[in-house]
Amino acid sequence: MRRLEDEKILLAHGGGGIMMKELVSFLVDAVGGQEGALQDSAVFDAPGGRLAFTTDSFVVHPLFFPGGDIGHLAVCGTVNDLAVCGAVPKFISLAMIIEEGFPVTDLERIASSISAAAEEAGVTVVTGDTKVVDRGKADGIFINTAGIGVVPAGVSLSSDFAVEGDRIIVSGTIGDHGLAILSMREGIDFGSDLKSDAAPLSKLTVPLLENFAGIRAMRDATRGGLAAVLNEIAVDSNVCVRIEEGFIPVAEAVRNGCELMGYDPLNIANEGKLVAVVDPGEADAVLEAMRGMDLGRDAAIIGEAIAGPVGCVIMKTSFGGERVVDLPYGDLLPRIC
Amino acid sequence: MRRLEDEKILLAHGGGGIMMKELVSFLVDAVGGQEGALQDSAVFDAPGGRLAFTTDSFVVHPLFFPGGDIGHLAVCGTVNDLAVCGAVPKFISLAMIIEEGFPVTDLERIASSISAAAEEAGVTVVTGDTKVVDRGKADGIFINTAGIGVVPAGVSLSSDFAVEGDRIIVSGTIGDHGLAILSMREGIDFGSDLKSDAAPLSKLTVPLLENFAGIRAMRDATRGGLAAVLNEIAVDSNVCVRIEEGFIPVAEAVRNGCELMGYDPLNIANEGKLVAVVDPGEADAVLEAMRGMDLGRDAAIIGEAIAGPVGCVIMKTSFGGERVVDLPYGDLLPRIC
Numbered sequence: 001m002r003r004l005e006d007e008k009i010l011l012a013h014g015g016g017g018i019m020m021k022e023l024v025s026f027l028v029d030a031v032g033g034q035e036g037a038l039q040d041s042a043v044f045d046a047p048g049g050r051l052a053f054t055t056d057s058f059v060v061h062p063l064f065f066p067g068g069d070i071g072h073l074a075v076c077g078t079v080n081d082l083a084v085c086g087a088v089p090k091f092i093s094l095a096m097i098i099e100e101g102f103p104v105t106d107l108e109r110i111a112s113s114i115s116a117a118a119e120e121a122g123v124t125v126v127t128g129d130t131k132v133v134d135r136g137k138a139d140g141i142f143i144n145t146a147g148i149g150v151v152p153a154g155v156s157l158s159s160d161f162a163v164e165g166d167r168i169i170v171s172g173t174i175g176d177h178g179l180a181i182l183s184m185r186e187g188i189d190f191g192s193d194l195k196s197d198a199a200p201l202s203k204l205t206v207p208l209l210e211n212f213a214g215i216r217a218m219r220d221a222t223r224g225g226l227a228a229v230l231n232e233i234a235v236d237s238n239v240c241v242r243i244e245e246g247f248i249p250v251a252e253a254v255r256n257g258c259e260l261m262g263y264d265p266l267n268i269a270n271e272g273k274l275v276a277v278v279d280p281g282e283a284d285a286v287l288e289a290m291r292g293m294d295l296g297r298d299a300a301i302i303g304e305a306i307a308g309p310v311g312c313v314i315m316k317t318s319f320g321g322e323r324v325v326d327l328p329y330g331d332l333l334p335r336i337c
Numbered sequence: 338m339r340r341l342e343d344e345k346i347l348l349a350h351g352g353g354g355i356m357m358k359e360l361v362s363f364l365v366d367a368v369g370g371q372e373g374a375l376q377d378s379a380v381f382d383a384p385g386g387r388l389a390f391t392t393d394s395f396v397v398h399p400l401f402f403p404g405g406d407i408g409h410l411a412v413c414g415t416v417n418d419l420a421v422c423g424a425v426p427k428f429i430s431l432a433m434i435i436e437e438g439f440p441v442t443d444l445e446r447i448a449s450s451i452s453a454a455a456e457e458a459g460v461t462v463v464t465g466d467t468k469v470v471d472r473g474k475a476d477g478i479f480i481n482t483a484g485i486g487v488v489p490a491g492v493s494l495s496s497d498f499a500v501e502g503d504r505i506i507v508s509g510t511i512g513d514h515g516l517a518i519l520s521m522r523e524g525i526d527f528g529s530d531l532k533s534d535a536a537p538l539s540k541l542t543v544p545l546l547e548n549f550a551g552i553r554a555m556r557d558a559t560r561g562g563l564a565a566v567l568n569e570i571a572v573d574s575n576v577c578v579r580i581e582e583g584f585i586p587v588a589e590a591v592r593n594g595c596e597l598m599g600y601d602p603l604n605i606a607n608e609g610k611l612v613a614v615v616d617p618g619e620a621d622a623v624l625e626a627m628r629g630m631d632l633g634r635d636a637a638i639i640g641e642a643i644a645g646p647v648g649c650v651i652m653k654t655s656f657g658g659e660r661v662v663d664l665p666y667g668d669l670l671p672r673i674c
Contacts (some may be wrong), residue, residue, distance in 0.1 A: 010667070011667075011671045012667030014560075014671060014672075015560060015561070015665065015667055015670075015671060016560025016561030016562070016565050016606065016665070017557070017561055017565070017604075017664055017665035017666050017669075018664050018665070018666045018667075019666060019667045019668055020561070021664075024441070037394060040391060040418045040422075041389050041390065041391040041418045041419060041421075041422045041424075042389065042390045042391070042478050043387055043388070043389045043390075043422055043423075043424070044387065044388060045386070045387055045388075045392070046383055046385065046386065046387070046388045047382065047385055048383065048384055048385030048386075049382070049385075050380055050381065050382055050383070051380070051381060051382075051383045051485075052378050052379065052380045053378065053379045053380075053381070053430060053463060053464055053483075053485060054377060054378035054379070054430070054464050054481055055430035055431070055432045055464055055465065055466050055481065056432065056466045057432040057433075057466055057468050057481060058468075059434055059468045059470050059474075061474075069661060081377045081378045082378060084378075085377075085378045085380055086380075087378075087380070089388060091481050093390060093391070093392035094392070095392045095393065095394040095481050095483075097396055097434075097479055098392050109585030126390060127390055127391050127392055128392065129392050129393045129394055131394050131395075131396045131672075131674075132671070133396050133476060133671075133672060134671065134672070137396075137398075137475070137476040138474070138475055138476070138479075139475070140473040141528060142475075143396060144432050144433055144481035144483075146390075146392055146430050146432075146481075146483030148388075148390060148485065151380055178565065219610055221353060222353070223351075223353025223357070224352070224353030224354055224357070225353070228353050228354070235379060262344070267354065316343075316412070320643075327354055327355050327358075328352065328353070328354035329349070329354050329355045329356060330347070330348075330350075330352055330353070330354055330355075330356045332352060332354075333352075333472070334348045334351060334352060334469070334470075334471065335351075335468075335507065337468075
């Protein structure tokens, strides 16, 4: 692999001269060496039909955490946005804003995570950009990825499409990512097995959509957590979403951590979990298929869409009562992605 | 237009809850109110054929400068990357990293520039993302845009394609953008007419490519300036690029500013100028066509590709000598885009 001679990133690495070319060459090698990666633009053949396009910036703090890092997250986050709108993710862009003084070894580690995540997700980094800002004007590194995916003919998903009777499936335990970040940031050990769930959900969505026409909507439960996604579906589809607390998979460490810190697992961000709205006739088969795949092994049907009150999410609690699951107002855990 | 109740951006505006929805609604309205703009993902029909895909992050300092601002620049920069690879720009994504405490009025002003620039360039903002970082962890606002364009059948441009005899055309005066930023940053007045040249070059490239098959390559002269672009062409095409200093259009204020500050205009960034490599048989006609359009009114043929020395850029100076135009090594003017 080409190496940078400098140990730290300098302002001059962003200046458009020889040093910038060296930085870009180093990064191209580190993200997998694809010819043309990180060029200004990529030109490629696209099939006619529907494409999906998405973007996300990543400002997670800290940059490295149990189960992942900002590079891995930056690929998974964009891949997941494409996956839940039914697309097969194909191409991603990679833009880095690097603070002067950032250690080159950390950059190498992040680039290597990007490479591994892209390979796992089956996407190619085709274009990119690097900027360097003066010390104190960013927080180490911020990464933006944008992505393009191909939506197969016949696939059409929308949070508008839920109807009364549809089952709500979550693909696994919730809250792992947010709690892992919190644990790292605050230096609190909630349990040795707690780590981010960040993963490319296309590994789950692509085979599911090939086999089941009864999937009406999918959303990945990132900022705002499960609560935000369920509220979105309830509002967009004009239904009431009714879930049962006891059915929601939550890992022991996350449950304990949330109790200790006063958080609701329903509001905590995930980076490798999706919610699917499924025709009741296919729900059991979709659940079984999810459970047969690594990323869906803890999947569960947690509730269903009912007639009313429209736009509301209602949860039957473990104590037998009912409560409204609101969208959180402000920020509980900043900078988790 | 929907307004935010807060005067400044808070961390909570990035948290995935109601306040984030309010921020996104405000921004969607401000960038032009397109339904779906700034959603997680966009799905659209694409024609079969070749697409171009690009990304750029913008960290320009200061955010507002003569002739533009970070919002206008963020649209033009990405549009220009698409334009010079021969594409008709169609869709852009918009991702903002905002520092806690950023004034909402500035955000509104930037969003309004984005809207105007997108309209001028004929692109639609189809997807987006907002992140908020704690005070002191960014510098006001950073913006990333990615873009998708459609490459018309028959159009194929590359910096590899220059051959001996091809003419080198620059679309107008060089150095205006970089000097305008420098002037603002340092508080030095180089001349009242000095302003950024940031503009969507697709207004120039799309009609040119419809009419002239002899255009072999185009590059926009951003970081590294004209010198970087000419070196890239010389290296990629295995030719020598020979230019004449006296033919290069430079505005009086830029010439004076560069002399005063010790800069070479050839290294200064532009955001609305391109270099075209054109078959000698069509060069005069391309030049005339450029000059007939607003963005190309000061276009000039500045030199040609010759046989050797391969990979070099040589300039006949105004004093009658010759010098090699090197790629700058490090950074001359940081954060100009």
